[in-house]
Amino acid sequence: MAVYTQVSDEALAGFLAGYDLGEALAFKGIAEGVENSNYYLETRKGRYILTLFEKRVNAADLPYFIGLKQHLSSKGYPCPEPVMGLDGQALRTLEDRPAVIVTFLDGLSPRRPTAKQCRSLGEGLARMHLALADFKGHRENALGPSSWRRMWDGRGADAEAIQPGLEAEVNACFERINAARAFSANLPRGTIHADLFPDNAFFLGEAFSGAIDFYFACTDALAYDLAVCLNSWAFEEGNATDASRLEYNFSKGSALIAGYQSVRPLEAAEREALPALCLGSAMRFFLTRLSDWSSTPAGALVKPKNPLEYAARLAFHRKIESAEGYGA
Amino acid sequence: MAVYTQVSDEALAGFLAGYDLGEALAFKGIAEGVENSNYYLETRKGRYILTLFEKRVNAADLPYFIGLKQHLSSKGYPCPEPVMGLDGQALRTLEDRPAVIVTFLDGLSPRRPTAKQCRSLGEGLARMHLALADFKGHRENALGPSSWRRMWDGRGADAEAIQPGLEAEVNACFERINAARAFSANLPRGTIHADLFPDNAFFLGEAFSGAIDFYFACTDALAYDLAVCLNSWAFEEGNATDASRLEYNFSKGSALIAGYQSVRPLEAAEREALPALCLGSAMRFFLTRLSDWSSTPAGALVKPKNPLEYAARLAFHRKIESAEGYGA
Incomplete structure (x- = not known):
């Protein structure tokens, strides 16, 4: 469980202004992942996960990971799809950290798989x-x-x-x-x-x-x-x-x-x-x-x-x- | 930030069977509150917060808190509304803890209020x-x-x-x-x-x-x-x-x-x-x-x-x- 980075009101509003998503209707830190900070984000356009990459992830690798999810999404494979900013970039910066918004994926992680x-x-x-x-x-x-x-x-x-x-x-x-x-x-x-x-x-x-x-x-x-x-x-x-x-x-x-x-x-x-x-x-x-x-x-x-x-x-x-x- | 109690797949499914909400489509621990465990819960009926009450809350007080939210909701005051189980009870038990499902409330908590x-x-x-x-x-x-x-x-x-x-x-x-x-x-x-x-x-x-x-x-x-x-x-x-x-x-x-x-x-x-x-x-x-x-x-x-x-x-x-x- 992890929210390492707090996001200020101004930083979030400024960040969202770079997307065609509208303003935040909900924004909650979620206890998921141990490497990064993840937030549940909701706007009039839909539900998303906003991830801030903390220092354990090598920033040079991020374009690879984002490209991979874009590739899978383009093939219809169910995974979080990176959302582009108005400038056509999915990888952006928030609170001095690399950050990305991806689509929310329905489903539950099994605790004890059948x-x-x-x-x-x-x-x-x-x-x-x-x-x-x-x-x-x-x-x-x-x-x-x-x-x-x-x-x-x-x-x-x-x-x-x-x-x-x-x-x-x-x-x-x-x-x-x-x-x-x-x-x-x-x-x-x-x-x-x-x-x-x-x-x-x-x-x-x-x-x-x-x-x-x-x-x-x-x-x-x-x-x-x-x-x-x-x-x-x-x-x-x-x-x-x-x-x-x-x-x-x-x-x-x-x-x-x-x-x-x-x-x-x-x-x-x-x-x-x-x-x-x-x-x-x-x-x-x-x-x-x-x-x-x-x-x-x-x-x-x-x-x-x-x-x-x-x-x-x-x-x-x-x-x-x-x-x-x-x-x- | 807090998720103190993990909920097993069987326990969640059994718990939801006591409501008219359908099965879970999403279930994520959220980093909110320091006294209880809170989960974002989504079903075909809508979005909810599921709270498990940990030991710092006096169980004898829970009917008061739930009654208060029911009263406010009935007056149209914006607050989480407790969801009744099929038996007409809002306060139930999950993973041996008192638990309640409430409606999801849109909005953001300001970090630095204007x-x-x-x-x-x-x-x-x-x-x-x-x-x-x-x-x-x-x-x-x-x-x-x-x-x-x-x-x-x-x-x-x-x-x-x-x-x-x-x-x-x-x-x-x-x-x-x-x-x-x-x-x-x-x-x-x-x-x-x-x-x-x-x-x-x-x-x-x-x-x-x-x-x-x-x-x-x-x-x-x-x-x-x-x-x-x-x-x-x-x-x-x-x-x-x-x-x-x-x-x-x-x-x-x-x-x-x-x-x-x-x-x-x-x-x-x-x-x-x-x-x-x-x-x-x-x-x-x-x-x-x-x-x-x-x-x-x-x-x-x-x-x-x-x-x-x-x-x-x-x-x-x-x-x-x-x-x-x-x-x-």
Whole structure:
């Protein structure tokens, strides 16, 4: 939850004067996203989200993210559509920060997705990949495999502190990832969301109604995006409420993969690489969480997420030998 | 900013099944209010705010607050209108907390009110008092004069810690308040909002469009409500940005009083009591802030408000001899 930047009355009025939207009828900070400040904005023209980009987002990347949403919107894909100012620009400045207005997207983020929602999400992910096939933008995955080793160096003690034995477990996962590198080098690539967690997907009932928060989007293996989703949608607490005991829900995972394949069937090489991609994407989230966990002061405004949730996924993936292990 | 309670998908669906509103099309935590959890809720029937009451609100008071909003709504006064469940009840239960759905009110809370907005707010406050004249509910002001001495006892050192000399200043204000008690005993009483800060008032342009957050409403002197508003609307930073140097903006204060009197003229006794009421209401907010300031751990989720902002008001009011001093 986050509203880092307050917007003065004059600044908002001045900002809206640069659009053909009319004056604000409502303007409320919303508790969504941890990187930026988001406001619900209503004018006579409709409902919008106004985002101010805080310093964790690289301003040089913003035209890419905005172009990506414009591309998806132009294809009829459900996502927030950037609204142009009177000067034809969507990316503008408010309270000394880059800012953008996007259309409001109906739907709810599931707290505990159902298998039907997982299937629909898989379809939505594959449709996104197809809709982005002719997107011209390019962005390296700043949190891709080449960054993992660097993030891990010197963190062994932090890992041991939260769970004894975890350092050796992570090192073993790295060996496995390195051994699998050869598979994943030639997988079909394209523009991926790279962070399509349940928080970032909307549903109306059981049907996927759109995706938000494209601020990790990049150019990478398409099947890696599926692996990110398997990690974030198909693991759940079984009988235990302990973060280290998350279980893979086979029904949900296989529904997600089946939904994806109903739109874009996986190639043989992608199926073969799936366990390594799942292990790698679990590593990426484990490492960023471990870093946030160790560097966030106690009692901070935004609570860091528990890295042990991803340590549990690492342990699961390390035992999986083939795509069948995920129900593919 | 506050969302203390997460609502599960099943709990929300089950809750909405108790209303004639249809399913949720959007549901977002909003960063508004510091006492309760608030969500923006949209269904095919319209836009709403769903509030879950956290433990700082006394559940026994909730029927009073809801009845008050129902009364105001029935008079056409702009405020959130409680929505009845299928069983005719507005106060229900969600995630083990008392919860209510109210209609969404258009408008923006001003960050720095203009004199025109102050005038319109004064009119809106007086219209509220008139609309509540036949409201049957009764609630003691738990933060009224009889509570102040108790809140102050033992806090002298805390006051000195934030500003040397403040303990003596507060004691001098208490003497003044006690001396004035005789005036204020027989003032016209009724139902007051008691917390109509700019955060709790909405405007469309310069025009007051409604009031929210009635959770301090109570039965007390009507002119005390005006004094609360003078404190919260008419003081501002002059050239200094130092909390202890807030200044009374005479134009804004006199506009607020004039707006109030254009709807409900003050009686002579109310004019006479105005300086003591302003001093008393400044004392009430000074004391609750001092208490929160001293008891909130560093780095807590909700930052306490600076009591010095109200110490500055106390110092100002102590020098005012008559209502003319406020531009009345």
